[in-house]
Amino acid sequence: MKLKRYFAKESRQAIRMVRDELGPDAVILSNQRKDGGVEIVAAVDFEQSLEQLAANQPVTMVDSAPAQEQPEPDLTYTPKGVLNVEPPLPDEGQNEFEQVLNSVSEKIEQLSVAEKPRAKRSKKKVAAKPVTKSRSRSRSAAKPKSEPAVAVDAKVNEAPQDDPAFDEMRSELRYLRGILENQLSGLAWGEMGRGCPQRVELLRRLMGLGLSAEHCQSIANQISDYTDTDQAWHQALALITAELQVTDDDIISQGGVIALVGPTGVGKTTTVAKLAARFALRHGYQEVALITTDSYRIAAYEQLRTYGRILGVPVRVVKNSEELSSALETFQNKRLVLIDTAGMGQRDVRLAGQFKTILTGAPQIKSYILLAANVQGSGLNEVVHTFKHLKPDGCILTKLDECVSLGGVLSVVIRQQLPVAYLSDGQRVPEDIQPARAEGLVERSAELLQQNDESIDDNTMVLTMGGMSANAGI
Structure with a gap:
């Protein structure tokens, strides 16, 4: 038997590679998400x-x-x-x-x-x-x-x-x-x-949203009547909406000491500027202060200082928990203090120091994880698992304008029971940020499905939905 591995961004592309190289009689041995894509092991x-x-x-x-x-x-x-x-x-x-x-x-x-x-x-x-072998032989010989x-x-x-x-x-x-x-x-x-072809069609649409296979099955199992496919579809969207947790614009309305955390490149600094500008427009610029813990990159501090100069708010850079406590004491009369943390990968060894700075800097700090909506579910799961040590109060979804589906991030926040606070869908400050609404987020996901107009084929459905129980038993 000839075995070969194929790696692609999505299942359909990987299956096409298998069919083109090994022919239609190839057998799929395994299918798993790995390193931002899909890995398939096939055999002839x-x-x-x-x-x-x-x-x-x-x-x-x-x-x-x-x-x-x-x-x-x-x-x-x-x-x-x-x-x-x-x-x-x-x-x-x-x-x-x-x-x-x-x-x-x-x-x-x-x-x-x-x-x-x-x-x-x-x-x-x-x-x-x-000696062990000799004793084993003697015992075997003694047995009748x-x-x-x-x-x-x-x-x-x-x-x-x-x-x-x-x-x-x-x-x-x-x-x-x-x-x-x-x-x-x-x-x-x-x-x-x-x-029950109606159930299959419902699962096909849910998969088209980008939801995980387990989440699709869970939603479909809660639908009792599949007679009307469109009605079942609307019921499924309502179930997803009910599962989503959102906050009530807490940062802009209540203020506090807020730390934005997340991996490199998710838009933490830009989001800090958007929130600061929104709060300043509502409550006044004198009520806002900015802090950055990113002492590793000079450009990061310069970018935040530029935003601070434009908004007319003070900016302070800190290197450890002691300096953070001192800065917070200086800004104790501010209604909103936003902390921009250093961007690090979830496997970066320096993350422990970052966590220590935030956790010991002040007990009143509330943290929010920034999740890029254009990242696949497996990568988002790893990010949430890493930053769970900070016991975040919620998350902010970014890069919504760059994604083709929202199902991956929806499955993650629902599974992790992580409330969504804000949605960021552009670079404009402060326009491109708004409070999260569960109904609006699910409607936006359904609109993306209609815009892409890519139906999940039977091979992908069998491989993804049918392979769930198979992979669990290997």
Whole structure:
């Protein structure tokens, strides 16, 4: 079996690459999001590999107990590649799939049992190995022939410690299991398409929004009536709206000490200027002060100082928690103090120092994570997980004018139960920022779906929705 990995920005592009290079009979082994895109592992010559694997299966000989012999599973079934979306097979074909899948699972369990004593023996000293083998032989010789099951276990446990063929067979079995589970998932998806095509259409639209597969399934499971597709669609949008948490323009209306955090390039400094200008227009410029903790880049401080000069508000740069406390004491008479933090990647080792500065600088600091809406869901999840240590009061969505879908960021904020405070969709200060409204955000996501007018094809639906349960079992 020839295996090859393909990486692309989206599933449809990756599937097209597989079809062009390996042909329509290629089999999708795995599908996962990785490094800002989708990685697909595909294979060809699956039939030959399956026949060879069946021929090379080790046969356990138990001469003294022929009644316990189990019939060998029939591995002659030839599954179709998931790139060819075939109609669902009859129940007999599905039962045959399940029989093969169960036999493969049993083989993998046997291999796992055999691995445990090997791992234990490898931890012992080299000098102790001959003694252990000798004792094992003596115990085996002392056992009567009326206990064949124990003898079989001993043979399995005495498998070679570094047998490449053993490891290769185990790897092939695991791949085979994944293939069969993908095929069964495809059968289930095809059966759903025949039994309830309205549900399939709803899932297709939800996927078009950019929502995660798990979120799409969760929304669809809450719809009871699929008779009218449009009505079901509006119900789904209403459910998404109800799941979204938003704040009530807290920063502009109430003020306080606010820290904007997030990775590099999400627009923290520009957002600070927008919020400062909005607050100054409503409450007066004398009520605003700006602080930056970005002492690493001179350009960052200069940019914020330029905004401060234009707005007529003071700007202070701090390097640690002591300087931050001192600056906050100086600005204690200000109704709004905005803190612009240094832009760092979520894996930057300096983030710990940044967190310490904010957490110990003053207990009254409220933090908001900035999330770029044009980043995929996996990257946003990592950002939220990293900055959760600050116990943020909410988030601000930026770069809405640069994204083609909002489903990824919506799934993340709903899953993380992170309230959305503001939406930023441009570079103009202070025009391009407004308080978040759940209804408006979902409506905007639906409008982007209509503008793009790209329907999710059947291959992508089978790969994404049908592969959820398959990947969970590997």
